[in-house]
Amino acid sequence: MPTFEAYEGQVPAWCPGCGNFQILSSLKQALVELDIEPWEVLLVSGIGQSGKLPHYMKCHTFNGLHGRTLPVATAAKLANDALHVIAVAGDGDCYGEGGNHFIHAIRRNPNVTLLVHDNQIYGLTKGQASPTSDQGTRSKVQPFGSLSEPMNPLALAISLDCSFVARGFAGDPRYLKELMKAAISHKGFALLDILQPCVTFNKVNTFKWYRDRVYKLEEGYDPSDRLKAFERALEWGERIPNGIFFKNNRKTLEELVPVIREKPLVRQKFSPEETKRELEKFY
Amino acid sequence: MDYTLRVGGEAGQGLQTIGGALAKVFSRNGFHVFTHQDYMSRIRGGHNFYQVRFSDRRVTASRDVLDILVALDLNTIETHRKSLGEEGIILYDSESIKKTFEEPEFIDVPFKKIALDVGKNRVMVNTVATGAVLGILGMGLEALEGILKTAFKKKGDEIIEKNIACARAGYDYALSSCPRCEAFRLEETGNRKLMLINGLQAIGLGALMSGCKYYSAYPMTPSTGIMNFLASKAGEHGIIVEQAEDEVAAINMAIGASFAGARAMTGTSGGGFALMVEGLSLAGMTETPIVIAEIQRPGPATGLPTRTEQADLLFVLYAGHGEFPRVIFDPGTPKQAFHLTNKAFELAEKYQVPIFIQSDQYLGDSQWTFEGFDPGRLIYNDYRLREADLEGSGEYKRHALSGTGVSLLAVPGEAGKHLVVTDSDEHDEKGHIIEDSETRIEMVRKRLLEKMPLIRKEMEAPYLYGDASPKIVLVGHGSTYGVIREVVDIFSKEQKISMLHFSEIYPLPESDRFDYLDLLENADLAICIENNASGQFAKLFRAETGFEFTHLITRYDGRPFTIESLKEDLHAYI
Numbered sequence: 001m002p003t004f005e006a007y008e009g010q011v012p013a014w015c016p017g018c019g020n021f022q023i024l025s026s027l028k029q030a031l032v033e034l035d036i037e038p039w040e041v042l043l044v045s046g047i048g049q050s051g052k053l054p055h056y057m058k059c060h061t062f063n064g065l066h067g068r069t070l071p072v073a074t075a076a077k078l079a080n081d082a083l084h085v086i087a088v089a090g091d092g093d094c095y096g097e098g099g100n101h102f103i104h105a106i107r108r109n110p111n112v113t114l115l116v117h118d119n120q121i122y123g124l125t126k127g128q129a130s131p132t133s134d135q136g137t138r139s140k141v142q143p144f145g146s147l148s149e150p151m152n153p154l155a156l157a158i159s160l161d162c163s164f165v166a167r168g169f170a171g172d173p174r175y176l177k178e179l180m181k182a183a184i185s186h187k188g189f190a191l192l193d194i195l196q197p198c199v200t201f202n203k204v205n206t207f208k209w210y211r212d213r214v215y216k217l218e219e220g221y222d223p224s225d226r227l228k229a230f231e232r233a234l235e236w237g238e239r240i241p242n243g244i245f246f247k248n249n250r251k252t253l254e255e256l257v258p259v260i261r262e263k264p265l266v267r268q269k270f271s272p273e274e275t276k277r278e279l280e281k282f283y
Numbered sequence: 284m285d286y287t288l289r290v291g292g293e294a295g296q297g298l299q300t301i302g303g304a305l306a307k308v309f310s311r312n313g314f315h316v317f318t319h320q321d322y323m324s325r326i327r328g329g330h331n332f333y334q335v336r337f338s339d340r341r342v343t344a345s346r347d348v349l350d351i352l353v354a355l356d357l358n359t360i361e362t363h364r365k366s367l368g369e370e371g372i373i374l375y376d377s378e379s380i381k382k383t384f385e386e387p388e389f390i391d392v393p394f395k396k397i398a399l400d401v402g403k404n405r406v407m408v409n410t411v412a413t414g415a416v417l418g419i420l421g422m423g424l425e426a427l428e429g430i431l432k433t434a435f436k437k438k439g440d441e442i443i444e445k446n447i448a449c450a451r452a453g454y455d456y457a458l459s460s461c462p463r464c465e466a467f468r469l470e471e472t473g474n475r476k477l478m479l480i481n482g483l484q485a486i487g488l489g490a491l492m493s494g495c496k497y498y499s500a501y502p503m504t505p506s507t508g509i510m511n512f513l514a515s516k517a518g519e520h521g522i523i524v525e526q527a528e529d530e531v532a533a534i535n536m537a538i539g540a541s542f543a544g545a546r547a548m549t550g551t552s553g554g555g556f557a558l559m560v561e562g563l564s565l566a567g568m569t570e571t572p573i574v575i576a577e578i579q580r581p582g583p584a585t586g587l588p589t590r591t592e593q594a595d596l597l598f599v600l601y602a603g604h605g606e607f608p609r610v611i612f613d614p615g616t617p618k619q620a621f622h623l624t625n626k627a628f629e630l631a632e633k634y635q636v637p638i639f640i641q642s643d644q645y646l647g648d649s650q651w652t653f654e655g656f657d658p659g660r661l662i663y664n665d666y667r668l669r670e671a672d673l674e675g676s677g678e679y680k681r682h683a684l685s686g687t688g689v690s691l692l693a694v695p696g697e698a699g700k701h702l703v704v705t706d707s708d709e710h711d712e713k714g715h716i717i718e719d720s721e722t723r724i725e726m727v728r729k730r731l732l733e734k735m736p737l738i739r740k741e742m743e744a745p746y747l748y749g750d751a752s753p754k755i756v757l758v759g760h761g762s763t764y765g766v767i768r769e770v771v772d773i774f775s776k777e778q779k780i781s782m783l784h785f786s787e788i789y790p791l792p793e794s795d796r797f798d799y800l801d802l803l804e805n806a807d808l809a810i811c812i813e814n815n816a817s818g819q820f821a822k823l824f825r826a827e828t829g830f831e832f833t834h835l836i837t838r839y840d841g842r843p844f845t846i847e848s849l850k851e852d853l854h855a856y857i
């Protein structure tokens with residue numbers, strides 16, 4: 001049984017009061033409660049404030065490039081599907097720079113958990129608009145306000161029949177932890193978009209702003225109904241639902257790759273002898 | 284004997300089927316074969332050809348002068364007639380192309396009529412044509428029958444029988460209606476079969492036999508053949524071949540799989556590699572072993588998608604921001620491609636660096652014959668550490684300063700409770716982000732400055748062919764090997780001439796085992812021959828050694844050098 005302390009890493013370099021702290025502690029707690037040991041977890045992250053999270057924990061870590069989290073995570077999972085692979089990304093990281101990978105990871109459906117720290121702003125580069133920023137968001141780069149419509153990651157994921165689609169809020173770490181546990185336990189690609197206040201650069205979407213709006217999907221909500229899920233995913237503004245919007249039982253990528261049905265790729269011994277017969281085929 | 288046969292026609296007419304089958308028939312009969320393909324970037328129509336040179340002695344390049352032209356359309360006759368040698372013949376079907384030629388070099392074989400009469404199916408035209416070529420040569424049909432049996436195994440006995448009957452009908456027709464063909468009759472060379480393989484298959488085979496377990500790529504001509512090859516072996520040999528959404532994903536996937544413990548490779552051509560550059564740098568920083576096949580075609584941008592060039596050398600050499608070690612191999616033959624791919628995996632794992640197999644469409648699509656590849660020469664060392672390897676050792680640090688330039692590489696999840704941590708940011712020994720200058724200096728020293736000299740010692744000396752103390756040295760790298768070698772044979776009757784061929788081009792090998800600089804300095808003429816406009820290898824060579832070539836021969840029309848074209852270029856100097 002792992003302890004919370006076993007997951008303790010370096011001292012975070014985030015701004016005091018940042019929503020990332022609750023995401024970090026919820027994740028550690030979720031892993032402890034799921035009885036997963038640090039050496040059974042691979043955290044893959046990109047660049048941004050979220051990208052640093054693995055350093056503030058203890059587990060296998062690949063902190064790669066901005067936006068490229070999902071290709072690395074997908075391939076690592078294929079290479080060793082005995083690992084719990086968790087991808088951590090920011091909204092800019094995952095929906096901006098990595099937008100194409102996001103779409104295709106959903107299509108492939110590896111058994112990977114994706115946690116998106118969605119603060120509707122670029123934090124690490126000091127406050128530019130992100131793909132989820134509200135239209136009109138002003139910054140040094142957007143003097144006339146952001147001109148684009150914000151993207152709706154949940155609706156997009158549901159439209160692509162993503163295996164698991166949920167939203168949590170950093171200001172409710174207990175519920176967030178439960179959502180993380182569900183996402184990690186889900187078999188298939190799981191998106192958990194996490195509302196994360198950036199106390200330094202996002203002066204609109206504050207803890208209070210979210211608290212006034214966030215509510216949980218009602219009991220009895222049926223996450224297998226895709227059309228309903230889509231409808232609820234469009235809800236944004238005065239009321240913002242949290243919870244598991246959508247779930248399905250699609251086969252995972254690992255289940256579909258015949259080569260790893262018996263055992264993980266990394267446990268398959270390579271025998272040079274066995275490949276020699278290939279030479280004969282060229283005569 | 285030394286024959287050149289060209290099959291020309293539109294894309295989709297089955298040139299590859301005919302050319303490929305003939306190449307195989309010749310190699311199975313013990314003849315040396317060299318094929319090359321010239322095709323347009325379209326699936327149907329246009330004009331393509333498949334050239335097969337075959338001989339009873341070793342052949343390593345294409346000639347321009349044709350002995351046999353198989354014309355599947357009129358355009359082929361109009362385009363290639365002037366390349367026909369004095370004794371040459373043109374096989375065609377007057378009914379199909381709606382034109383008859385009376386000149387003695389033309390042999391009219393009713394390909395279509397025979398296919399319909401004997402095979403009851405138009406698609407057998409290709410089999411008739413293949414049989415007709417063998418009739419002209421007076422070679423047996425045995426090898427072709429074997430090939431047809433394998434090719435149509437899934438379609439059943441009836442189809443096999445009909446194809447064999449078509450081949451025989453084409454054979455008999457050509458044999459009996461071509462008195463001029465007497466001159467072409469071949470003596471069989473015995474029962475010795477030769478191995479026939481192209482450059483891309485050789486790279487794929489090298490990867491397979493080196494334990495490559497993960498290959499991700501986004502399709503791009505001319506590199507796709509490697510992915511096709513490995514995908515065809517995936518089930519049997521337990522390889523995951525992933526078609527990525529783009530090249531950015533392809534290289535990041537290869538890195539992810541390698542980090543997780545599987546030998547991984549990616550492949551592309553110049554434009555795709557442009558997208559991979561960011562990932563290359565990531566492999567450099569995280570010290571993740573990967574092999575990258577960069578199969579060149581002419582650029583810039585989309586360039587000439589199906590043609591050949593050697594113009595990405597400096598791009599690959601300098602690609603990636605920051606400073607990190609890399610290795611570039613540029614094989615000259617499929618056999619070298621096979622062994623260098625193996626060496627690429629060995630060195631990538633040993634030194635935890637990205638390694639390139641750079642080649643081009645010309646070598647990639649050309650088939651060569653060999654006595655065989657020696658699997659005994661393959662190297663396979665597993666450098667990855669697992670639980671048992673780490674037993675009793677202290678805390679595992681992925682980027683430990685070991686003093687040897689290389690940190691131990693553990694497999695996450697398979698190394699007991701040891702954690703494997705790495706980062707694209709500068710990091711400490713444990714793999715965690717740092718910003719202090721002391722750690723930065725130590726990491727750069729380990730990653731780059733300590734590693735590179737060790738890697739350099741692994742590079743093999745260039746290959747010297749011809750005179751041991753030459754007056755004229757023809758220097759080439761990569762796919763120009765074969766043509767330079769044959770040209771040296773031609774000139775060596777009158778000159779003290781030799782070829783110096785580099786296939787391990789970065790870092791350049793040390794000169795302690797073979798002082799190639801001394802050889803070059805003592806020659807009167809040192810000519811660098813390259814399939815690009817600016818002489819990129821000559822530039823690299825000068826930057827690394829200070830040696831300046833006296834002359835440069837370049838070709839940049841998207842086509843490979845042929846024996847005749849290179850000979851002519853050389854006449855300006857010799």
Ligand SMILES: Cc1ncc(C[n+]2csc(CCOP(=O)(O)OP(=O)(O)O)c2C)c(N)n1
Nearest residue numbers: 048049050066090091092093121122123124
């Ligand atoms: C290829 C590349 N482009 C740009 C950057 C600079 N950059 C670093 S973080 C970042 C934005 C991060 O935004 P987000 O993902 O929303 O994360 P946050 O910092 O807000 O948590 C950018 C643009 C980079 N590191 N790499």
Ligand code: SF4
Nearest residue numbers: 014015018123198199
């Ligand atoms: S800039 Fe924003 S997101 Fe980044 S650490 Fe500070 S508060 Fe958090």
